[in-house]
Amino acid sequence: xxxxxxxxxxxxxxxxxxxxxxxxxxxxxxxxxxxxxxxxxxxxxxxxxxxxxxxxxxxxxxxxxxxxxxxxxxxxxxxxxxxxxxxxxxxxxxxxxxxxxxxxxxxxxxxx
Amino acid sequence: xxxxxxxxxxxxxxxxxxxxxxxxxxxxxxxxxxxxxxxxxxxxxxxxxxxxxxxxxxxxxxxxxxxxxxxxxxxxxxxxxxxxxxxxxxxxxxxxxxxxxxxxxxxxxxxxxx
Numbered sequence: 001x002x003x004x005x006x007x008x009x010x011x012x013x014x015x016x017x018x019x020x021x022x023x024x025x026x027x028x029x030x031x032x033x034x035x036x037x038x039x040x041x042x043x044x045x046x047x048x049x050x051x052x053x054x055x056x057x058x059x060x061x062x063x064x065x066x067x068x069x070x071x072x073x074x075x076x077x078x079x080x081x082x083x084x085x086x087x088x089x090x091x092x093x094x095x096x097x098x099x100x101x102x103x104x105x106x107x108x109x110x111x112x
Numbered sequence: 113x114x115x116x117x118x119x120x121x122x123x124x125x126x127x128x129x130x131x132x133x134x135x136x137x138x139x140x141x142x143x144x145x146x147x148x149x150x151x152x153x154x155x156x157x158x159x160x161x162x163x164x165x166x167x168x169x170x171x172x173x174x175x176x177x178x179x180x181x182x183x184x185x186x187x188x189x190x191x192x193x194x195x196x197x198x199x200x201x202x203x204x205x206x207x208x209x210x211x212x213x214x215x216x217x218x219x220x221x222x223x224x225x226x
Contacts (some may be wrong), residue, residue: 004155033213040121042202042218043156058213090155092213098144098163099206099214103155 003027004104006091011109013078013085021076021107023091031096032074036060037088037106046089049074050096078109086111114139114205118217125193126225133188133220135203144206145186146214147177151199159201162186173197198224 004025013019025032031050035043045058049068063082068074074093078085088108092101115138125131137143144163148156160171167179177188186203200221204214 006155035213040218043216045213048213088153092156094213098161100144100146100158100161101156101204101214102158103148105155106153108153 004091004093004102006089006104006107008107009105011107013109013111015111016080018077018079019109021078021089021091021109023074023076023104024072025074025091025093025102025104026072027093027102028071029093029095029102030071031094031099032068033092033094033101034058034064034066034074034076035090035092037090043090046076085109114143114207114215116203116205116215116217118201118203118220120220121218122221122223124223124225127195128192131188131190131193131197131222133201133203133222135186135188135217136184137186137203137205138184139205139207141207142181145177145179146204146206147171147175147186147188148202148204148216149173149199150202150219156202159188193222193224195224195226198222 007022033048034046047066049055065077090106091104094101117136147159150156162179200219203217206214
């Protein structure tokens with residue numbers, strides 16, 4: 001059953017700690033994306049990767065880092081430099097030609 | 113740069129009534145257009161998409177949308193709303209091959225009254 005998985009569904013972090021959110025896809029898509037969603041603000045792009053070992057900053061990359069060592073995986077690290085990390089994080093992958101994106105179920109991160 | 117505007121933040125309709133959610137985009141060429149739906153605490157599900165051809169596109173769950181180039185719009189419609197349609201709806205525009213991610217509107221929250 002093809003799709004995108006994100007783990008964990010809920011994540012709690014203390015201030016000053018780094019945390020890594022997992023995103024895995026078995027759709028054989030080249031491109032993958034991370035979005036942040038806050039109430040009333042829609043989706044904002046954090047990072048995206050169109051091919052393995054390459055990625056670009058999105059609109060709100062400060063305080064975040066990513067890696068793309070495998071086609072299937074695109075983990076996001078929320079660092080202590082991110083000033084307001086509490087949010088809902090969505091991972092997506094796409095058919096590059098059309099940018100039709102498929103989304104994972106999301107991870108809700110809460111900083112205590 | 114492309115942009116998307118969803119002018120209605122919140123819409124309430126009665127069950128069985130018709131629905132139209134507005135979406136206006138800004139992009140220099142013919143865009144790829146999408147509508148997604150999101151239930152609370154969930155990811156986004158694709159409802160329908162427009163790439164080219166027939167400007168009236170059919171999607172899942174009885175939704176349709178019409179691309180109007182002259183008005184830069186891609187409004188979503190459903191003839192009869194069901195209580196299960198209550199969710200948040202996002203319009204998005206993409207620029208195609210080799211370009212970055214989709215640009216999303218800020219969303220429209222749909223409430224359905226019994």
